[in-house]
Amino acid sequence: AQTVTQSQPEMSVQEAETVTLSCTYDTSESDYYLFWYKQPPSRQMILVIRQEAYKQQNATENRFSVNFQKAAKSFSLKISDSQLGDAAMYFCAYRSADFGNEKLTFGTGTRLTIIP
Amino acid sequence: GAGVSQSPSNKVTEKGKDVELRCDPISGHTALYWYRQRLGQGLEFLIYFQGNSAPDKSGLPSDRFSAERTGESVSTLTIQRTQQEDSAVYLCASSLVVSGWSSYNEQFFGPGTRLTVL
16 A cells, blocks of 8 residues: 655745655555645645656646655655745645556645745 | 535534535546545545446445445435544545546545534
């Protein structure tokens, strides 16, 4: 079974600064997807960024980028130019690439606070 | 278009009562998922429906939990004889999965139902 570990229950960053959230995972599969989701107090899960394991290039979405280290099974999220609206819980998630095995496995989350 | 909707938004019940939680997926989405989020925790997979295939029930924690889905539309998660440990937010998600091909299919989440068992 796959597991996802987020070792930072809480993080804080000054507005406009950069912060990195850590995630490690364990799997015996070679092909899979990794995701970062944001959950504000509204409870709505919002996809921030995704990474296909077969791609060596790290994914980027505007101010969000990842550092994907497949051999180390590490998938960190970097948020640049932090904004007040970035304050939320952030969850790392894993999904197999096998058809019919679409369920997501989540970490326990990191609460990100933005300091004005 | 409309996103995933869930009802009720909040539900308070007494221990031992049955509850039904409803999920309306995005129109046309073939796959539907239920997850549970306990306080301060990540999401735990409960059950997955994909088209006419048998659902993946591997995440259901006990036989008190069951779910139904009518075609590719509404789903209902039922918890019988609720216990205090069932208190959590129950989240539903849907995605468009093309049969026989597993590519990236984004799961779109609803706002969840917060269940409190007294």
